[in-house]
Amino acid sequence: xxxxxxxLASARSxxxxxxxxxxxxxxxxxxxxxxRHMGLELPALFLLGWFAAASAGNRLGRSIAPWNANGLPxxxxxxxxxxxxxxxxxxxxxVLHVGMATAKVASLIAAGALLRTSWSSAGLVIQAFxxxxxxxxxLAAGLVYQEAPQQLCSVYLLDQQSQAGKAMVIWAxxxxxxxxxxxxPTALADDAASSPPxxxxxxxx
Amino acid sequence: xxxxxxTWASTTLxxxxxxxxxxxxxxxxxxxxxxxxxxxxxxSTPRALPDIGLVDSTGQTLLLSDYGxxxxxxxxxxxxxxxxxxVCLTSAAGQSWLQGEIRSRGLxxxxxxxxxxxxxxxxxxxxxxxxxxxxxxxxxxxxxxTVRTTAELRxxxxxxxxxxxxxxxxxxxxNAALFMVNEDGRLSRAYDIDRPDIALADYLSRxxxx
Numbered sequence: 550x551x552x553x554x555x556x557l558a559s560a561r562s563x564x565x566x567x568x569x570x571x572x573x574x575x576x577x578x579x580x581x582x583x584x585r586h587m588g589l590e591l592p593a594l595f596l597l598g599w600f601a602a603a604s605a606g607n608r609l610g611r612s613i614a615p616w617n618a619n620g621l622p623x624x625x626x627x628x629x630x631x632x633x634x635x636x637x638x639x640x641x642x643x644v645l646h647v648g649m650a651t652a653k654v655a656s657l658i659a660a661g662a663l664l665r666t667s668w669s670s671a672g673l674v675i676q677a678f679x680x681x682x683x684x685x686x687x688l689a690a691g692l693v694y695q696e697a698p699q700q701l702c703s704v705y706l707l708d709q710q711s712q713a714g715k716a717m718v719i720w721a722x723x724x725x726x727x728x729x730x731x732x733x734p735t736a737l738a739d740d741a742a743s744s745p746p747x748x749x750x751x752x753x754x
Numbered sequence: 755x756x757x758x759x760x761t762w763a764s765t766t767l768x769x770x771x772x773x774x775x776x777x778x779x780x781x782x783x784x785x786x787x788x789x790x791x792x793x794x795x796x797x798s799t800p801r802a803l804p805d806i807g808l809v810d811s812t813g814q815t816l817l818l819s820d821y822g823x824x825x826x827x828x829x830x831x832x833x834x835x836x837x838x839x840x841v842c843l844t845s846a847a848g849q850s851w852l853q854g855e856i857r858s859r860g861l862x863x864x865x866x867x868x869x870x871x872x873x874x875x876x877x878x879x880x881x882x883x884x885x886x887x888x889x890x891x892x893x894x895x896x897x898x899x900t901v902r903t904t905a906e907l908r909x910x911x912x913x914x915x916x917x918x919x920x921x922x923x924x925x926x927x928x929n930a931a932l933f934m935v936n937e938d939g940r941l942s943r944a945y946d947i948d949r950p951d952i953a954l955a956d957y958l959s960r961x962x963x964x
Contacts, residue, residue: 618761622768629772639779641788645917703788703917703929 565601569658572597580644583705588716591634594654595627598661610666620667624679627667630660631683635690635717637701644704673732684725691717789929792915793944796933800940806910807902808870811882812893815902818910821868822939828957829866829935832947833916833928835873836885841930841947845869848932848950850889853896855954862895865957868935871900872907872918873926913941 572579572593579590602609610617617623633639634653642649668676694714700707780786784794803822809815821829832849834842849867856865871877877885882898891898901907911918914933921927932953934943945953 616760616764618758621761622764625765625772626768629768629775633772633775633779636776636779637787638785638791641917642779699787700789700929701787703915704919706919706921706927 565597565604568597568600569654582712583640583702583709584712584716586640586644586705587635587713588720591631591653591657592720594657595631595661595664598658598663599665600661601658602662602665609662610670613666614670617663617667617670619675620669620671621675623663623667624671624675627660627664628679628683630656632686635687640705641703676728676732680725680728684721687717687721687724691715691721788915788917789931789944793931796915796941796944800936800938800942801913802940803935804909804913806906806913808899809879809902810897810899811879811886813879816899818913821935824938826937827864827866828937829868830950830953831868831870831914831933831935831941833870833872833911833914833930835871835926836877836881837873837925839925841928845930845932845947846889848947849896850891852950852954853892856895857892864961867891867896869896869898870910871898872911872916872928874900874902874904874907915944 572590576590578585579593580586613623634643634657639649639653643653644650671679691714694701694717695711696714697710701710705713777783779791781791781794781798785791803818806818807815808818821831830849830852832845834845836842846869849869852865852867856862856867871882877900882900886893886896886898889896901910914931916928916930918926918928930947931944932947932950933941934945934953934957936942943953943956945956
């Protein structure tokens with residue numbers, strides 16, 4: 550019984566690594582079209598990082614906690630990384646240069662892991678700030694990709710942009726939806742209860 | 755208190771890293787597309803033309819660096835392939851328009867045109883010559899050439915920042931631009947392929963200043 554729990558636990562912690570190997574094998578297919586690259590590969594790497602941090606327990610969170618009060622730098626990092634890889638020139642570089650490809654994988658996994666680690670220490674207000682910023686940015690970028698009259702990437706054709714843009718819009722809406730679903734009315738109530746009491750009103754002298 | 759300081763430091767570090775990464779990939783917040791970044795890069799650091807072996811539509815051999823000598827002449831360069839039915843038609847039309855302007859403004863001694871094919875397997879000198887005839891190209895003004903060996907293709911495409919992809923229909927899809935090799939023989943400007951008028955206006959205003 551103990552052994553099977555141990556095996557289960559080790560299988561769980563090695564799953565992100567296995568998934569990364571699978572992704573490495575299929576990455577030429579994933580990067581063949583812009584929609585698969587932006588709509589599947591980038592989010593998958595991010596979710597892989599999130600999943601890795603989730604299965605690693607709270608070790609990472611504890612070790613960086615003093616540097617990551619309220620999850621602020623962690624969430625800021627995650628937002629910066631996700632927005633960076635929406636820049637067409639960055640996407641080109643990731644396909645054409647192996648160094649940038651490595652940086653892409655590493656940064657997105659780190660971003661996902663930091664989001665997972667920083668999430669619970671960030672209060673509802675900080676979470677909302679980052680989620681809503683990410684939402685409108687991704688939505689706007691998705692709309693621009695769909696409408697842009699010129700070829701944005703050197704490695705992807707003009708006619709692939711609209712599919713990639715649609716994928717971004719879908720992710721934006723899905724992300725917002727997931728967050729709204731997560732913050733049920735109870736969570737809102739809890740947050741209100743845990744926030745410090747309002748300062749006493751000052752009276753004019 | 756210490757905790758606040760550390761979080762401030764790591765937040766600042768993330769901000770600095772993010773700004774550096776964005777500045778790097780956008781060439782100092784100048785462009786978001788690779789074409790825009792290339793344009794900005796060429797303008798800020800003009801490129802020398804290397805010794806790439808070419809053969810022109812008359813079968814004569816030459817080096818790309820022949821255009822890199824400071825002759826005082828300006829060359830407008832476009833990259834294309836003859837079978838192309840899309841963006842190359844725009845670039846041919848643009849160079850054709852430039853040829854007309856060069857003639858009517860009497861700039862023949864100062865401005866030249868060069869079309870470089872990146873499909874040396876199909877675009878033999880004969881094919882290039884037929885293409886030049888169709889475009890009514892004046893031999894003294896407008897030259898058509900391609901690389902002598904496919905081994906030199908990579909160097910030529912890298913120099914101009916052109917990415918060529920098979921389009922799945924037997925042709926290629928590629929980005930394009932109208933490039934200017936300046937009086938000093940350096941690749942110093944890239945213009946939108948459909949705006950030869952801006953390229954010419956830019957040349958004329960700079961020539962006026964000189």
